[in-house]
Amino acid sequence: MQHSRQFLLDSYRSMATIRQFEDRVHDEFSTGKIPGFVHLYAGEEASAVGVCAHLDSRDAIGSTHRGHGHCIAKGCDPVGMMKEIYGRRDGLCGGKGGSMHIADLSKGMLGANGIVGGGSPLVCGAALTAKYLKTGGVAIAFVGDGGSNQGTTLESYNLAKVWNLPVVFVVEDNGYAESTSSSWSVGGSQLGRAAGFGMPGVEADGFDFFSVYEAAREPIERARSGGGPSLMHVKLTRFYGHFEGDAMTYRAAGEIAKFREEKDSLKIFRSRVTSAGLIDGAELDAIDAQVGKLIDESVASSEAAAMPALPDLTTDVYLRYA
Amino acid sequence: MPKKTYRQAINEAIASEMRRDHRVIVMGEDNAGGAGAPGEKDAWGGVLGVTKGLQPEFGPERVLDTPISESAFIGAAAGAAATGLRPVAELMFVDFMGVCFDQIFNQAAKFRYMFGGKAVTPLVIRTMYGAGLRAASQHSQCLYPLFTHIPGLKVVLPSSPYEAKGLMIQAIRDDDPVIFFEHKALYDETGDVPDESYTIPFGEANITRDGGDLTIVAFGRMVGLANQAADELKREGIAATVIDPRTTSPLDTESILDSVRETGRLVVVDEAHPRCSMAADVARLVAEEAFKHLKAPIKTVTAPHTPVPFSPALEDLYIPNLARILEAARAAARG
Numbered sequence: 046m047q048h049s050r051q052f053l054l055d056s057y058r059s060m061a062t063i064r065q066f067e068d069r070v071h072d073e074f075s076t077g078k079i080p081g082f083v084h085l086y087a088g089e090e091a092s093a094v095g096v097c098a099h100l101d102s103r104d105a106i107g108s109t110h111r112g113h114g115h116c117i118a119k120g121c122d123p124v125g126m127m128k129e130i131y132g133r134r135d136g137l138c139g140g141k142g143g144s145m146h147i148a149d150l151s152k153g154m155l156g157a158n159g160i161v162g163g164g165s166p167l168v169c170g171a172a173l174t175a176k177y178l179k180t181g182g183v184a185i186a187f188v189g190d191g192g193s194n195q196g197t198t199l200e201s202y203n204l205a206k207v208w209n210l211p212v213v214f215v216v217e218d219n220g221y222a223e224s225t226s227s228s229w230s231v232g233g234s235q236l237g238r239a240a241g242f243g244m245p246g247v248e249a250d251g252f253d254f255f256s257v258y259e260a261a262r263e264p265i266e267r268a269r270s271g272g273g274p275s276l277m278h279v280k281l282t283r284f285y286g287h288f289e290g291d292a293m294t295y296r297a298a299g300e301i302a303k304f305r306e307e308k309d310s311l312k313i314f315r316s317r318v319t320s321a322g323l324i325d326g327a328e329l330d331a332i333d334a335q336v337g338k339l340i341d342e343s344v345a346s347s348e349a350a351a352m353p354a355l356p357d358l359t360t361d362v363y364l365r366y367a
Numbered sequence: 368m369p370k371k372t373y374r375q376a377i378n379e380a381i382a383s384e385m386r387r388d389h390r391v392i393v394m395g396e397d398n399a400g401g402a403g404a405p406g407e408k409d410a411w412g413g414v415l416g417v418t419k420g421l422q423p424e425f426g427p428e429r430v431l432d433t434p435i436s437e438s439a440f441i442g443a444a445a446g447a448a449a450t451g452l453r454p455v456a457e458l459m460f461v462d463f464m465g466v467c468f469d470q471i472f473n474q475a476a477k478f479r480y481m482f483g484g485k486a487v488t489p490l491v492i493r494t495m496y497g498a499g500l501r502a503a504s505q506h507s508q509c510l511y512p513l514f515t516h517i518p519g520l521k522v523v524l525p526s527s528p529y530e531a532k533g534l535m536i537q538a539i540r541d542d543d544p545v546i547f548f549e550h551k552a553l554y555d556e557t558g559d560v561p562d563e564s565y566t567i568p569f570g571e572a573n574i575t576r577d578g579g580d581l582t583i584v585a586f587g588r589m590v591g592l593a594n595q596a597a598d599e600l601k602r603e604g605i606a607a608t609v610i611d612p613r614t615t616s617p618l619d620t621e622s623i624l625d626s627v628r629e630t631g632r633l634v635v636v637d638e639a640h641p642r643c644s645m646a647a648d649v650a651r652l653v654a655e656e657a658f659k660h661l662k663a664p665i666k667t668v669t670a671p672h673t674p675v676p677f678s679p680a681l682e683d684l685y686i687p688n689l690a691r692i693l694e695a696a697r698a699a700a701r702g
Contacts, residue, residue, distance in 0.1 A: 107446075141480055142483060150450075150485055160469055163442075170448070170450065173443055177447075178452075197439065201442075363479065364487065367617045
């Protein structure tokens with residue numbers, strides 16, 4: 046598959062933005078500047094970006110606890126996101142949602158979700174809207190391996206099939222639901238489950254942008270052309286804990302270091318495009334530097350931004366409440 | 368004015384809104400019925416016939432039968448509402464909230480707040496509630512207090528066919544998530560219902576009886592019983608006001624407080640269990656805001672703190688009845 050230079054540069058920029066955003070949230074969290082719970086996506090970039098590279102403004106995605114990467118891949122503003130994670134008044138959600146509920150409906154990003162498995166039914170609804178209004182849109186349900194065991198997810202497979210909805214379920218299997226291995230917690234297999242619901246299923250190497258991108262093409266085209274739902278099983282890893290502060294005692298010694306060395310999706314992307322002579326390494330370095338500046342600015346502006354105050358506490362519950 | 372049943376009033380409200388706005392869709396288990404089956408189309412029109420005739424008029428794209436998967440389709444209704452449709456989804460019996468409540472209270476109810484005021488979720492969830500049909504513990508509960516507790520939801524309890532039509536049209540036009548409680552023992556009750564469309568605003572109580580001696584606040588099916596009680600009390604020389612709040616969220620607190628400030632005596636009639644109920648909520652409101660006007664202790668008439676029993680002998684004892692309302696009212700009037 047031939048890709049334009051612009052496509053490759055844009056895809057790298059999106060992956061680099063996710064990586065640097067998450068690395069920076071990790072650093073700032075450790076200094077105590079970021080409140081609450083955060084669940085970082087670093088290491089999984091190729092999945093969000095590889096899938097979302099097929100999407101446009103007609104399309105919607107629903108996300109998981111680990112939602113920052115999906116947001117950035119779908120076009121949410123990283124500065125607004127950082128402010129949200131800092132709990133600031135002009136954050137993407139006014140400081141009322143935070144990391145676990147970060148969303149931008151205007152970008153078709155239906156939200157990270159604090160409830161494991163909570164998103165798939167909502168994504169079916171977005172797909173129903175697209176189908177009913179004949180927008181040509183598709184909806185993507187990102188599901189973790191933990192969420193793949195929730196009844197909501199399995200019910201959504203069935204509903205999407207019965208209603209022939211334009212949905213792709215993307216099961217991001219990072220190997221661990223919290224501390225519990227997916228090899229222990231998932232009965233059967235993800236593709237076997239897809240087959241059980243009469244859906245086509247496909248596996249992708251979640252460390253490789255090009256593997257994910259190519260694997261996602263057919264399911265998304267099928268959904269867009271009225272062919273109904275599909276499932277993707279994307280195998281990958283996360284570089285950080287389930288949440289920030291997780292000591293990860295359940296992982297093998299040296300496991301993450303090995304992944305970082307051998308299975309870093311950004312390094313793999315760089316190697317692929319530079320060795321093929323498609324992009325010069327210096328161009329990617331320049332993107333890294335630009336992204337670094339953006340992330341620096343996002344942190345600086347978040348730290349300077351105002352907190353919400355008492356009048357904000359009770360607004361945005363209803364449009365109108367007598 | 369034409370006489371219609373509560374069931375017809377709700378059906379007419381939904382149909383008229385579907386004609387008015389193509390974004391209004393209906394979904395639920397057996398809402399048409401017979402999907403994929405060899406017999407008649409629109410076989411049931413809902414398990415108690417409330418949505419009968421909608422699919423023949425509006426087609427299967429707008430009246431969707433669902434698998435028995437409340438989490439999936441209630442969540443799908445929420446997701447569709449947040450992305451541009453105006454779904455009217457049926458949670459057949461409110462008792463079934465147990466298998467889908469997450470999609471209602473953690474998802475739909477909180478979108479607007481969590482997303483910083485940028486979400487609009489014009490979702491209506493219709494659901495049947497209430498005892499009296501010998502349907503036992505898992506098909507008879509009230510449960511509206513649980514929904515009333517959740518910020519982001521509006522909760523509607525129509526007490527008559529007229530109320531049902533106007534409140535349903537309001538619910539469909541409302542841009543916030545609305546839980547619309549239909550008492551299954553009211554479906555065959557008839558009343559005056561205009562053919563034309565009309566709305567009844569949320570948060571504005573209906574005063575169904577007017578009297579200066581006593582205030583009775585009643586919810587849902589209990590409004591009819593409270594009216595009967597007020598008529599009986601009048602013959603005994605006690606003039607009671609009956610207030611139907613129509614919606615528990617928002618709640619018309621001013622109408623309740625204004626009346627109690629005048630009468631000084633309050634009875635609350637609530638078919639739900641007594642703890643953390645509307646009875647408890649209204650009693651708290653009045654104790655806090657109108658204590659100095661009270662001339663007698665507040666009385667509540669509720670179901671007991673038990674599951675709904677099956678045996679007709681027990682269920683009849685469980686549901687608040689006219690005798691218990693009269694007893695409470697007389698005690699409040701004397702006290």
